[in-house]
Amino acid sequence: MSVFKSLVKKETIHILRDRRTMLITILMPVVLLLLFGFAISTEVNDVRVVAVVDRHTDMSRDLLQRFEVNDYFTFLGLADPADVDRILRSGMTDAAVFIRTHGERLVTQIVVDASNTTTARAMTGYIDGVINHSKPDDLVLTQTLYNPRMKSAYNFVPGILGMIFILICAIMTSVSIVREKESGTMNLLLVSPVRPHTIILGKLVPYFILSCVILAIMLIMSYTVLDLPSSPSVISVVLVSLIYIILALSIGLLVSTIVSTQITALIVSAVMFMLPVIMLSGMIFPVGNMPLLLQGVSCIIPARWYVEAMRKLMIQQLDISYISTEITILLSMTVILLALAVAKFKSSTR
Amino acid sequence: MTPAIEISGVTKRYGSLTALDNVSLSVSRGEMFGLIGPDGAGKSSLYRILATLLSPDSGYARIDGLDSVADYRRLRSIIGYMPEKFSLYPDLTVSENLEFFASLFGVSVDDNFDLIESVFSQLRQFPDRKAGALSGGMKQKLALSCALIHRPRILLLDEPTTGVDAVSRSEFWDILSTLRDKGITIVVSTSYMDEATRCQRIAMIDNGRILDVDTPRRLISRLDENLFNASSSDMFSLLNHLRSMPEVIDCYTFGATLHVVGREDFNPDKAMDFLSHSGLPDVRIYPAKGDIEDLFIKLTRYEEQC
Numbered sequence: 001m002s003v004f005k006s007l008v009k010k011e012t013i014h015i016l017r018d019r020r021t022m023l024i025t026i027l028m029p030v031v032l033l034l035l036f037g038f039a040i041s042t043e044v045n046d047v048r049v050v051a052v053v054d055r056h057t058d059m060s061r062d063l064l065q066r067f068e069v070n071d072y073f074t075f076l077g078l079a080d081p082a083d084v085d086r087i088l089r090s091g092m093t094d095a096a097v098f099i100r101t102h103g104e105r106l107v108t109q110i111v112v113d114a115s116n117t118t119t120a121r122a123m124t125g126y127i128d129g130v131i132n133h134s135k136p137d138d139l140v141l142t143q144t145l146y147n148p149r150m151k152s153a154y155n156f157v158p159g160i161l162g163m164i165f166i167l168i169c170a171i172m173t174s175v176s177i178v179r180e181k182e183s184g185t186m187n188l189l190l191v192s193p194v195r196p197h198t199i200i201l202g203k204l205v206p207y208f209i210l211s212c213v214i215l216a217i218m219l220i221m222s223y224t225v226l227d228l229p230s231s232p233s234v235i236s237v238v239l240v241s242l243i244y245i246i247l248a249l250s251i252g253l254l255v256s257t258i259v260s261t262q263i264t265a266l267i268v269s270a271v272m273f274m275l276p277v278i279m280l281s282g283m284i285f286p287v288g289n290m291p292l293l294l295q296g297v298s299c300i301i302p303a304r305w306y307v308e309a310m311r312k313l314m315i316q317q318l319d320i321s322y323i324s325t326e327i328t329i330l331l332s333m334t335v336i337l338l339a340l341a342v343a344k345f346k347s348s349t350r
Numbered sequence: 351m352t353p354a355i356e357i358s359g360v361t362k363r364y365g366s367l368t369a370l371d372n373v374s375l376s377v378s379r380g381e382m383f384g385l386i387g388p389d390g391a392g393k394s395s396l397y398r399i400l401a402t403l404l405s406p407d408s409g410y411a412r413i414d415g416l417d418s419v420a421d422y423r424r425l426r427s428i429i430g431y432m433p434e435k436f437s438l439y440p441d442l443t444v445s446e447n448l449e450f451f452a453s454l455f456g457v458s459v460d461d462n463f464d465l466i467e468s469v470f471s472q473l474r475q476f477p478d479r480k481a482g483a484l485s486g487g488m489k490q491k492l493a494l495s496c497a498l499i500h501r502p503r504i505l506l507l508d509e510p511t512t513g514v515d516a517v518s519r520s521e522f523w524d525i526l527s528t529l530r531d532k533g534i535t536i537v538v539s540t541s542y543m544d545e546a547t548r549c550q551r552i553a554m555i556d557n558g559r560i561l562d563v564d565t566p567r568r569l570i571s572r573l574d575e576n577l578f579n580a581s582s583s584d585m586f587s588l589l590n591h592l593r594s595m596p597e598v599i600d601c602y603t604f605g606a607t608l609h610v611v612g613r614e615d616f617n618p619d620k621a622m623d624f625l626s627h628s629g630l631p632d633v634r635i636y637p638a639k640g641d642i643e644d645l646f647i648k649l650t651r652y653e654e655q656c
Binding site: 188191 | 427
């Protein structure tokens with residue numbers, strides 16, 4: 001058996017025998033995907049509304065009816081103007097609509113519980129939509145492209161992918177290399193005639209394969225369970241993900257050459273790479289909304305470019321030619337990090 | 351014939367700390383060579399240089415005529431290195447560990463099995479047990495098997511018996527003797543003095559410097575003739591009294607008694623009388639047989655005075 005093969009076999013045994021880690025690595029992406037896909041959602045449903053009407057006319061009745069039949073609202077009924085404040089404070093309703101009739105026109109006021117700004121914004125939008133619908137004279141047509149039903153699951157898939165690969169490649173790889181340093185087995189590998197780059201490759205390849213398996217699981221789930229629209233861009237998705245996986249592996253390797261204990265490897269990978277991925281990659285908070293300084297910082301975070309590319313490919317279903325910037329940046333980051341990691345590894349082992 | 355190992359003027363510094371200070375040594379072929387010294391003396395650094403893991407700041411180390419820096423790649427298949435901790439993969443089985451290390455050197459286990467047969471015989475009964483579940487003695491034998499599987503000409507063992515029970519230790523040294531008989535040069539470090547006497551020659555190392563190199567017997571016989579055991583039911587006062595006597599060079603606890611290094615004019619009977627008169631109960635002083643430990647204490651004390 002060749003040296004390389006037996007290195008890969010050994011590493012595979014490490015991964016497979018560590019049942020708990022194995023379970024976490026396979027289960028976590030699935031759970032995260034389902035969690036973000038179904039449980040956590042920025043959509044607002046069942047907005048509870050009370051109405052205050054000064055005079056019942058055909059127009060006001062018509063408007064109230066529209067609230068009643070709309071799926072997004074739970075119409076609680078009419079309220080006395082003096083009670084509205086109390087009802088809102090007690091949390092019995094999310095919003096109140098004041099309807100006054102001025103001659104032939106309806107004048108409306110929307111009062112919304114904005115203790116959660118995100119839902120408040122969505123509710124205002126919904127209510128606005130229902131009210132303005134009754135004014136055929138100044139009609140606004142809204143069309144939401146790419147994600148017509150505004151499913152938040154779509155939004156999260158790229159982010160979760162960006163996070164998972166950092167987790168598996170960067171954290172697991174760095175911990176596994178540092179474990180050998182800690183236990184002293186790295187010394188035995190290094191005093192053997194095996195060349196350092198063979199040792200590195202033997203370490204990286206099994207994690208690369210594991211990442212590919214997880215990529216496959218995630219993509220299959222995205223296109224089946226989460227109903228992401230399938231398109232020919234899937235091939236580009238795989239391609240960009242492979243670049244990103246190699247990038248994450250280089251990060252893991254680089255971390256492992258810098259630190260000397262498993263726990264620091266874990267902390268460095270988690271704090272330096274996981275947190276920025278979650279906070280700054282645009283996975284949850286849009287990059288455009290960040291302060292200028294953080295926007296600048298986000299540029300050096302690989303996940304930002306990956307998530308952006310994935311959004312374009314998976315949700316907008318654009319051609320690969322539209323993400324040439326992202327690919328170029330990811331590729332150059334990969335080359336730089338890999339070169340840095342290999343140079344650092346070589347110098348630490350002479 | 352070139353010596354198996356030739357170390358000349360090797361110095362290694364880590365920042366302001368000097369781990370090895372102008373170390374020179376020579377080990378002949380087929381020799382069992384012991385390195386003894388306290389923790390932090392520089393033994394492990396010396397091993398790492400010999401194992402080609404570390405380059406010396408100055409000086410050179412040649413193994414089998416090959417330079418440890420320039421010819422490190424060729425050297426790596428000649429030496430077998432067993433680091434301080436038993437470095438094995440705890441989640442791999444006994445046979446998986448052995449096969450893995452064999453494949454690193456491009457050999458198969460069967461090719462060199464004759465060499466490790468005596469070491470491996472007990473392990474053979476449970477080839478599928480995880481290395482992490484082995485006892486200390488078994489781990490040590492597996493680590494030795496892994497270090498031997500590519501038939502090295504020179505075996506570097508860094509404290510191989512630390513954390514192993516007495517029976518396994520003595521077995522291990524029997525195995526080392528048979529390996530030496532097969533022509534393998536062995537450099538072994540130990541903190542057990544009884545083990546040091548089983549080496550053909552030993553080097554005493556402290557603070558990165560070689561204090562002395564000779565056969566264990568000659569080193570011990572060079573000990574001061576005036577070495578005595580001293581005991582009393584009040585050991586602490588005895589120690590203080592003895593240390594204050596001008597004709598006593600050194601006095602230290604040694605097991606249940608004290609060892610006294612006296613000058614030429616030290617008379618055990620006179621000292622006994624004097625101490626009894628000073629009110630110490632049951633004083634006994636009688637000639638002692640020095641061993642490696644006394645030697646070591648003597649050498650390090652001498653070092654401090656310099």
